[in-house]
Amino acid sequence: MIEIDDVWKSFDDGKIAVLKGVSLQVKSGELLALCGTSGCGKSTLLSLIAGLEDCDRGVVRIDGRVWQSEREKVSLLRREVGFVFQLHHLMPDLTLEENCLVPVIAVGGSMSAAKIRMRELADMTGVGHRLDRSVRELSGGERQRGALVRALMNDPRILLADEPTGALDEENREIVFQLLLDLVRKGGKTLVMATHDKEMAQRCDRVLQMRDGRIVS
Ligand SMILES: Nc1ncnc2c1ncn2[C@@H]1O[C@H](COP(=O)(O)OP(=O)(O)OP(=O)(O)O)[C@@H](O)[C@H]1O
């Protein structure tokens, strides 16, 4: 479902080399953990898969397709890929509900269906009682769970999650991880998750270890 072929990425006009020839394939319905020390390139790799950054070299294919145009890329990614950012990136002045509805508006989806789905997901992750609060009033863990709800609003086939449980206590970490597991095992989604949590990584189908911009095992 996701193919990454010899991808290179640098920043600052090539001065900061971050990814140095990464290749990997993720099968449909697979739960993959990306591990490695801080700064090894996990978030950058997820951003490339999500089309938020362009590769310097190499290709990323989703379902065997490479984008022919920006328009095609945006249209596909909005529907098929959900992204839970490491720093959540919710809009602080909007309520959690408004944040969650933004991706639905972006694809012209049904608001009434979206609100039912949002309520279900928010209750499952324990933020149902926070939907009408502005994001700046939420705790770090509530924001993180809210970001997961938002990523799932358009029912994407692929979920990219960057440290989705980093800000959570043990109980909420388990709740969120179980939800992620269910999304893959019962919902058939494909999940790539960057994590520092070894115990969670071991419960994934496969663990890729990155070091200094390369996959080492
Ligand atoms: N936009 C950018 N401009 C310049 N350097 C960047 C940019 N984005 C990332 N980097 C650098 O690329 C390297 C990899 O960053 P990345 O965020 O991918 O690491 P990571 O593996 O996700 O780390 P962490 O575990 O701390 O989240 C870091 O050295 C970082 O400083």
Ligand SMILES: [Mg+2]
């Ligand atoms: Mg990161």
